Structure formats: C-alpha cells, structure tokens
Amino acid sequence: xxxxxxxxxxxxxxxxxxxxxxxxxxxxxxxxxxxxxxxxxxxxxxxxxxxxxxxxxxxxxxxxxxxxxxxxxxxxxxxxxxxxxxxxxxxxxxxxxxxxxxxxxxxxxxxxxxxxxxxxxxxxxxxxxxxxxxxxxxxxxxxxxxxxxxxxxxxxxxxxxxxxxxxxxxxxxxx
Numbered sequence: 001x002x003x004x005x006x007x008x009x010x011x012x013x014x015x016x017x018x019x020x021x022x023x024x025x026x027x028x029x030x031x032x033x034x035x036x037x038x039x040x041x042x043x044x045x046x047x048x049x050x051x052x053x054x055x056x057x058x059x060x061x062x063x064x065x066x067x068x069x070x071x072x073x074x075x076x077x078x079x080x081x082x083x084x085x086x087x088x089x090x091x092x093x094x095x096x097x098x099x100x101x102x103x104x105x106x107x108x109x110x111x112x113x114x115x116x117x118x119x120x121x122x123x124x125x126x127x128x129x130x131x132x133x134x135x136x137x138x139x140x141x142x143x144x145x146x147x148x149x150x151x152x153x154x155x156x157x158x159x160x161x162x163x164x165x166x167x168x169x170x171x172x173x174x175x
Contacts, residue, residue, distance in 0.1 A: 003032030007059040008072040010128070010138035011051025012146045020044070023051040024145030026138045027059030037062065040141050042149030049077055051142065053108040060115040068120045074128030074135055082123045087113065095161075107156070 006029075013023035023046035027039040039058050042051075052075040063069060073079055081087045087109060090096070095103045103109060115121075126132045128139070 004068040004070055005032065005063055006030040006070050006072065006134075007056070007063075008134040008138050009052070009055035009059055009078075010074060010135060010142045011048055011053070011055050012139065012142035013046060013048040013051050014146060015045075016048050018045065021046050022146045022149045023048065024142040024147070024149060025051040025055035025058065026141035026145060027055045027062070028134060028138055028141075029059055029062055038141065040145040042145035042147075043153075044149045044151060046149075047105075049075075050105055050108065051146075052078055053105055053112065055138070055142065057108060057111050057115060060112075060119060060121065063119060065118045066120070069122070071121050071123045072126055072132075072134065073123060074126050074132075074139075076125060079123040079125035081109070081112075082116065082121060087116075 008028040008030075009026065011023065011025045013021050015021040022042065022044040024042035025040065029037045029039070031037075039062060041054070041058065052073070056071060056073060056075075056078055060069065060071070071078075071082075081090075089098075090103045090109065091113060095106050095109075097103055126135050128135060
C-alpha cells in the first residue's frame with residue numbers, strides 16, 4: 001500500500017454570496033515523511049462554498065500523480081460530493097442537480113473531477129469549530145487570507161449551456 005498524504009482544508013467567507021463578500025482558503029499538506037506545506041489565498045466577491053472547493057483543489061493540485069490522499073474537510077458539500085457519488089451524477093446528468101437545477105460552482109467541480117482522476121482521494125468529514133486541531137488551524141489561515149483577499153479573476157465567457165445570471169445578486173449559493 002502506498003503511503004498517504006494528509007490534506008486538511010478550509011474556506012472562509014464574510015458577507016457570503018454578496019458583492020462585498022471576502023473569502024479565503026487554506027490547504028495544509030502533510031507528506032508521508034511528515035514534511036508540511038501550507039497553501040493559502042483569497043478573493044472577492046466569492047462564496048464560502050467556492051473557498052472550500054478552492055482549498056481542496058489547490059491542495060490536491062500540489063500532489064504528485066497517483067498519490068493517495070486523505071482529504072480532511074469540514075465541508076459536507078465536498079465530502080458528500082466525492083464519497084456519495086454526487087459529483088459523478090452531476091457530470092452524467094449534464095451538470096444538473098436531482099431537482100434539475102444547474103450545479104453551482106460547475107467550473108470548480110470540473111477541475112475537481114480532473115484531480116480525482118489522477119489521485120486516490122478519501123474524504124474525511126470532520127465537524128468544524130469542534131476542536132480538530134488541524135481544521136482549526138486551516139480555519140485561522142483561511143480567515144487571515146480572507147482579510148487580505150484580492151479581487152477575483154474575471155469569469156470565463158458564458159457558454160450556451162450556462163444558466164442566465166441571477167436577478168437577486170447572489171453568486172450561486174447552494175441552498
């Protein structure tokens with residue numbers, strides 16, 4: 001059995017889903033030999049779910065092909081999408097949810113599929129703000145990154161399959 005990397009991630013966002021929302025993310029990667037690397041970043045406007053996904057994506061992207069990864073997250077959005085097959089189902093159904101709505105954060109989920117194809121990832125859902133030392137550290141790092149967030153890059157041009165923009169000013173929150 002190959003040795004396993006541990007990836008602890010978290011995202012943070014104040015003003016979630018509004019034009020003023022500032023978000024940050026953190027990924028703490030621990031190699032099988034114990035070496036650690038910390039990745040952080042932030043942007044605005046954004047949502048908490050986008051920051052959670054970005055943390056996981058950036059951490060996974062930093063790992064060598066074929067790695068085994070224990071992905072420790074307090075995001076049931078991410079853990080369930082991977083472990084319960086939601087992600088595969090969304091892809092098969094043309095990026096629609098069970099209720100036929102467009103999947104929020106499709107751009108990030110498509111990147112997640114690419115990372116999952118090159119790695120062996122086992123998500124471990126932990127309860128946020130409940131004393132899990134590494135998760136608490138990732139949360140602090142994500143909060144710090146949110147405080148120094150830079151404007152988000154412009155989105156790619158819309159495709160014919162994209163839903164029209166929301167009239168309520170929200171940025172694609174999953175409810």
